[in-house]
Amino acid sequence: MAGGQGDAKVEVFDAEEDVAVALAKYIARLSDVHTKGKGVFTVILSGGTLIDTMRKLAEPPYLDAIDWSKWHVFWLDERVVHKTDPLSNYKLAYDGLLSKVAIPPNNVYAINDALPAPEDAADDYEACLKSLVEKKVLELSQASSFPKFDLMLLGMGPDGHVASLFPKHPLLQEKNRWVTYIKDSPKMPPERITFTFPVINSSAYIALVVTGADLAKAVHIALGNHEPSDFLPVQMVSPEGELTWFLDKPAASKI
């Protein structure tokens, strides 16, 4: 399978509604392939607008057609807040999707919100991933030895950040950790845990789901010609597997 940004597929749809329809179809197809093949589908969610763009999965035909019992759900990044807090990415996903579909609660791997220190929460999440490798729920990439998730669903901020990996931040260079923490996120709230680029780039499939005119400049820089000084974290997304951008016309308007 080809990998990297150079081989990225770029899909542009007229409107956000069309992105939502195409994204549901794409996720359902990958779910089918993985659940019928190896019996497990490991899916990474982000925060932001992504969960709303996944809304069609909680409607027919997907609601009944997808084998939700085989899904294992993780977070690309999470704010260090309680799971009931309106800022929680878990709460966003629970309210918008997880409460509506039949994923076994034990297959939903939320942050341990009893740990108030971001470094402890990151250690705990990494230990959880390691135990799932031992249980053979998660595989390791043969190329990188980092965990290889089946599908990562990424959003992007107007500053080109993905996960909680922000422009010019030292975490962009993390080479060893699977999960790390940040205490000075420029996007609120400041304390978060996040997957690192070696894990992101070990994925089998990554979808970058980007809608809205406010993201057009970052999309232009990421996909077009740019000065090295404009370098954005999203340009470091370069998976072993397949990368697909899902854009609406406003987000793609400057390409």
Ligand SMILES: O=C(O)[C@H](O)[C@@H](O)[C@H](O)[C@H](O)COP(=O)(O)O
């Ligand atoms: O916790 C977070 O802040 C999100 O996980 C973050 O990484 C998100 O994916 C991007 O900021 C894109 O957000 P939008 O989709 O709202 O632009």
